[in-house]
Amino acid sequence: MKRFGIAVLVLLLLSMGVNAQSQFKPGVGINFTNVTGEGADATGQLGWQAGASIAFGEKLYFEPGVFYQKSAFEFTTADNTPETDASYHGLRIPVAVGLNILGNADSSFGLRVFGGGSSYVVMGTSSDYLDKDDIESPQWGVFAGAGADIAIFYVDLSYQWSLTNVQSDIDDIDLGKTNGLFITAGLRF
Numbered sequence: 133m134k135r136f137g138i139a140v141l142v143l144l145l146l147s148m149g150v151n152a153q154s155q156f157k158p159g160v161g162i163n164f165t166n167v168t169g170e171g172a173d174a175t176g177q178l179g180w181q182a183g184a185s186i187a188f189g190e191k192l193y194f195e196p197g198v199f200y201q202k203s204a205f206e207f208t209t210a211d212n213t214p215e216t217d218a219s220y221h222g223l224r225i226p227v228a229v230g231l232n233i234l235g236n237a238d239s240s241f242g243l244r245v246f247g248g249g250s251s252y253v254v255m256g257t258s259s260d261y262l263d264k265d266d267i268e269s270p271q272w273g274v275f276a277g278a279g280a281d282i283a284i285f286y287v288d289l290s291y292q293w294s295l296t297n298v299q300s301d302i303d304d305i306d307l308g309k310t311n312g313l314f315i316t317a318g319l320r321f
Contacts, residue, residue, distance in 0.1 A: 159318025
């Protein structure tokens with residue numbers, strides 16, 4: 133959690149030193165993550181994220197960010213062993229390129245589309261069978277989404293496809309890759 137605080141502080145300080153064509157965007161949200169592996173049945177459960185990003189530009193923009201994220205899923209093996217919950221947490225670092233299709237960064241109302249890539253650095257797990265060392269880190273992904281701006285508020289909806297397997301060692305069970313839906317809301321300054 134200390135690393136998360138430092139990352140947010142760095143983003144805040146960077147946002148103070150740039151020109152008026154940038155926005156600091158702290159936000160919180162929820163996520164639903166599924167895994168795509170074979171030999172197991174995993175169902176995504178509710179997770180959450182909190183962090184910030186900085187958007188640079190008016191109509192076309194570039195937006196790096198840092199979010200503390202917790203992802204969770206319910207897991208049952210192919211031989212129907214008991215269900216168990218698995219969750220892991222870490223820092224998600226998305227980098228997006230977007231386009232304001234209605235309005236711009238200074239408008240009171242706007243609609244945006246965006247896409248990009250992300251890295252997810254695993255910091256720990258909360259599971260009986262999944263250890264931090266079993267999780268691949270960093271995990272890479274690509275995402276696409278849309279967002280709306282109303283006054284000083286924003287809401288983003290995005291979908292991410294993982295490029296990296298969840299596990300680093302897949303001898304026993306292959307959890308596969310993650311796909312996730314993210315909903316984030318916050319303020320823009």
